[in-house]
Amino acid sequence: MAATILEMKGITKTFPGVKALEDVNFKVDEGEIHALIGENGAGKSTLMKVLSGVHPYGTYAGDIVFQENRCEFKSINGSEDLGIVIIHQELALIPDLSIAENIFLGNENAKKGIINWNKTIMDTRELLGKVGLKVDPQEKIKNIGVGQQQLVEIAKALSKEVKLLILDEPTAALNEEDSENLLQLLLEFKKQGMTSIMISHKLNELFKVADSITVIRDGQTVNTYSIKKDKVTENKIIKDMVGRDLSNLYPERKNNSKDEVVFEIKDWSVYHAQDAERQVLNNVNINVKRGEIVGIAGLMGAGRTELAMSVFGKSYGRKISGQLFKEGKEVTFHNVSQAIEHGIAYVSENRKEYGLILIDSVKDNLTLANLNELSKKNIVDSNKEAIDAEMLKSKINIKTPSIQQKTVNLSGGNQQKVVLGKWIYTDPDILILDEPTRGIDVGAKLEIYKVINELAEQGKSIILISSELPELLGMCDRIYTLSEGEITGDHDISVANQESLMKYMTQSRRS
Template identity: 65%
Template sequence: MADYILEMRGITKTFPGVKALENVNLKVKEGEVHALCGENGAGKSTLMKVLSGVYPHGTYEGDILFKGNVCEFKDIKSSESLGIVIIHQELALIPYLSIAENIFLGNEQGARGVIDWNETNVKAKQLLSKVGLKESPGTLINTLGVGKQQLVEIAKALSKQVKLLILDEPTAALNEEDSENLLNLILTFKQQGISSIIISHKLNEIAKVADSITILRDGKTIETLDMKADEVTEDRIIKGMVGRDLTHRYPERVPNIGETIFEVKNWTVHHPQHLERKVIDNVDFHIRKGEIVGIAGLMGAGRTELAMSIFGRSYGRNISGQVFKDGKELHLRTISQAIDNGIAYVTEDRKHYGLVLIDDIKRNISMASLPKLSRRSVVNENEEIVVAESFRKKMNIKTPSVKQITGNLSGGNQQKVVLSKWIFSGPDVLILDEPTRGIDVGAKYEIYTIINQLASEGKGVLIISSELPEILGMCDRIYIMSEGRMTGEVSREEASQETLMKYMTKSRG
């Protein structure tokens, strides 16, 4: 048996106008967890799509060897037949089918075109047991949380007799507990002889599970490190990823805080379907000019629901309470009214709610502010291009043209397009929901710098984040939510992870 289960040699992949991969080499040992790191746009996902047959043989240069044999995969099914299974960041499950149906989709259990449901459910139950999921195989996917859906994806991979499991940002949308469980599961698979490649921006997770790490930068292999022998530190990985030291993860800032610009009083929101249930219960908070305020809380605490309900009542029913801006009460019943009154909301889900991925960058930047570029309802396209170009340069969006389709950009560059859209709307108050989710450390630093600049212009900024270091590193003042209520408020000086966690776990009692 070969020492290496996988070797990728001299992989080069070109898209129109862009060389995504240039002479990339990757070696994965039998039975190891191998991490793949790099900034957004470094080529990590592209390399894995080459490996799994999403980009078939003939569309790239170089060789793939699996267990010592040269492979020429023409599609995903070809790679899966050898036990190479990829789980993408966007889960590929059908919400209205059951767990069992999703696990064996395209690999149905039965004979002569007839599905054996008994065999399907028995095998599904065995696979669910392996990943530690206690749900019934007949449970519909849309009733499960993201963490459990991730486990269904892994059970699906195991059903294909997986030998090399590829996980692309597996914990990006998971809370700490679900992330921990998933990482432990990867280590369990390692003990069972399954090799894994994990792509992650969370360097603490890589330190926990990885045996080796390969760093990509600008589509090229920078180095491969043995996590134990090379005494790898987070700073060493970051330097390889971004090409420079990031001595401070958060840019320095001297706050210049003024009067209250935005205030919410007695805000209560009921669930859109279950009207008897309060999702937000009598919440109060305020933001001052030039201040960055954070909201911390566990998943399900109501942070996103609070933000969306304020932003033109885009979430919830039977909403009551008051919103004030510069001391004047606002009645924001639609998103248009929120925008017209200088409120912007950067959603946590940029792919579904923040961007039109099949449209170009310039249209995505202008779409929330078309009246600024229109005369008699006709958009001035030249002006639109000028505006988009200015944001491309100012925000350092890595793209050859603002006419590039937004879905072709990396996650970090997509996030910069979302921020550009809302900055162009000219807001006084920005609500940023998970502003750096799924983004590498280099792009995070750039986005933090943009946030600081907005605050220095006197705008009020509200950051909702599941990453406590981000809240602690960026915010002047922090509110904490639990079960739809504000359970605490602390200054930057008083704040610590322990203090925040104490308030985050405080129940209604």
């Protein structure tokens, strides 16, 4: 029987107005991969922040026992000194520094204040070899992909002689290939005796690599399962997570689309925002009918987000050419404000950079995109603002004790609901959703799917961009495939499947 490396006993953590954790018990055996799973806002990340010292000793109740010693971490440095290293969902790398500088930031190879760069480069190259990343240690972070950045974060953890590696949604922003490589890396670390805790909403990935799964719901421990010993299924885990059966991951919907084309993109071409000679979209043609949900499927780098942002008030790209038609009439948006005025809304895949003002309240974020609705003579009606914000909070089930709560204190899934609510408040005719359920648990996904369906039933036209083919197949009426900046197919949902979509998603321009 494996020894216990970590035990957290009776952990209780309270924030103003909400109890995030209540008497949570969590035990991890040495050398295993232990999955921690639950809905957004269930308390997973908070529990790991307690463990890693982000929430220091004295701000919570309960005990942490690591390698048979009771620990009182006052900061993240205290946990790292014992070999507990956390990699957060939002990568903490500095884009303009090199890979080597990022890996040894705060842990420099230095004597008397002078950094030994030769040793730093050699050590970085060795660490990158351990994570299977073949790239120049002096390459800047901003010049490598998200999957490679995730591996740099792991290499950084290895530089600190990690004994317990915590990964918070490590594959949320990765494509299938990068995700699979990361999972294989974790299994390799396991063979070498490393212990890992993995937070993820992707149950199929957890069943591939995890030895044990602990489920948290509403800040309390629900169950812990051994993958090998217990007869545990995805449906059982989902029921534990949400407290109810989810017999269908996608809500039933009728095809509400009419023959009337509401929005059309014609011969749309865009060049890269930084490199004016690099074309990222070439003669893209798509259309959306009234009440229709149209999907856009493409691999990372295909140009999906570039298409959405360039259409939304030319907020991305150079040398943009082509035409946009709304209800048969050509329209031109030179900026985001003009796009909003013409009934276009865009929910960004990057909610923290483009979707939210995190230090502001939920109320302020929900009403931000449509202050004209609340204003008379440039003075905001604060009573109406509060009433409308409460209505949106209830409509899309944002879990927060108050609309005055700062948005930064919400879970990722509830932050995403705030972004969606903000754009619903503008009452758009065309809603572009870019990865609207990324990093969101199955229960919250179903709630967002229902909102999307309701909007379609109201006659709104939806463009849904997603990396998850089952999501597109479960939600859309038609799906366009995009490869290397070009549309390669227009697929009716009645004949589309994952294999056929992937074939068109991987077509090259030459073929």
